[in-house]
Structure formats: C-alpha cells, structure tokens
Amino acid sequence: MNQLRKAAVIAQELEARYATRIRDSLYRTPPACYASQASAALLPVVLLPGVRHRWGYLKGLADALARRGHSVHVVSCLGTNMRPIPETAERVRRFLDERGLRRVIFVGHSKGGLVGKYYLAHCNAEQRVVGVVAIATPFSGTYATRRAAQTPANLEFAVDSPVILALQRETTVNTRIVSIYPEFDTHIWHEHKSRLDGALRNIELPVGGHNSLVGKAVVQEAVCGAVDQLAANARSEEPIP
Secondary structure: OOHHHHHHHHHHHHHHHHHHHHHHHHOOOOOOHHHHOOOOOOOOEEEEOOOOOOHHHHHHHHHHHHHOOOOEEEOHHHOOOOOOHHHHHHHHHHHHHHHOOOOEEEEEEOHHHHHHHHHHHHOOOOOOEEEEEEEOOOOOOOHHHHHOOOOHHHHOOOOOOHHHHHHHHOOHHHHHEEEEEEEEOOOOOOOOOOOOOOOOEEEEEEEEOOHHHHHOHHHHHHHHHHHHHHHHHHHHOOOOO
C-alpha cells in the first residue's frame, strides 16, 4: 500500500474513532432478531469486542451473521473490555455457562481475538467453543504501545507482554483459529501483522484500518466465510453415531 493510500486510511480511522463511540452508545442491547430468527442448524456466534469498546461498533458485522441464520450473542458484562485478558476470558466462560451455550464460535476484534485464543487454551475443558475468527488481532503484540499511554490496558499488547508471550507458546489451539487482517493496520505495528503461525487460515485483505475494518463489506464477507469453515470443521470432528 503506497503512502497516499496509507494517509487516507489513517484519516478514515480517525473518523471511525468517533463513529464507533456513537455506535457503542446507541446499541447496548442486541436486537431480539439475533435470537428469534436464528436457525437451529447453525452454530451460535459470540461477539468479543476490542479494548475500550462495547459490542455496538460490531453491529454491522453482527447483522451480517444474523442474516445468515446464526444466533448472535453479546457478553454485556465485559463493559468496555478493559480488564486483563485472563479475567475477561473467565467472564466469558461464566457467560457461556449461564446461557447454556455450546458449540460456539467466537468472533473477536483486536483484543477480542486474544481473549478468544486464551479461552481455547485455558477455559475450554468442556469444549464449548469450537473455534475463533479473529479480526485484526495482535497475536505477536504491537510496537505501537511504545507511543501510547503506558497504562495496563495498553501494555498488555506490547511485544514483550507476559500474556502475549504466553499465548505465543500456546500453539496447539491455533488450528481452531482463522485470522483475518488488513494489508495496513493503523494499530498493529509488527512485521507479522496479525498472522498466526499454524492457524487454520490466515487471510490478508487488500484494505487498511483497524476499528473501521468491521464495517467493510469485504471483511464481513470474510468473517462469514470463516465462521462457515470453522462450523464445517466442527461437524467433521463429530463422532459417527
């Protein structure tokens, strides 16, 4: 991506910052149709937003999944997702238990993808979750933290963060993860981008951005396709009666 296009992406991302806040404020409760119009034949999807965000900015993506017949679930107790990744994963575990959700696919953006991987590695003894679709997730961390406020929430994404390094060692769950990421990410400064070694699939798309990605049609289509792929893999692993 040339410098002119990168500058345009940065400008778009600055504009998206305000749009995402508005959506987070407008959409607190998921629409009833996310459950009422769902097909029992399709696996449920649980949304995991990025840091400092509620689920509302993911509504366009959630709508796309719901139109395909998936039940879409929101973990409201995460708030703006500022807690440490292990604690967040534990809250998600309790949410699945309370709702009785099984054979779930996580769709996580940014930090949400890290929470999803942590869940697979440490909280999935009952095999409630079959896989994770991660969007623009810093699996290798990001050097951008060096220019950000040195808060615990930001430092969790540093390339030498204990949780990032620990998750990199958890390689056996990578085969249950599809990583989708842009050609140019305004937040993830790393030569590996969001590429995850050993993933079921790594999908780099010819777009740019970070928070704005979830509103792009090409990203939403890739996410829906990845959910289908994870669901197909889960069905192939089912024991034959």
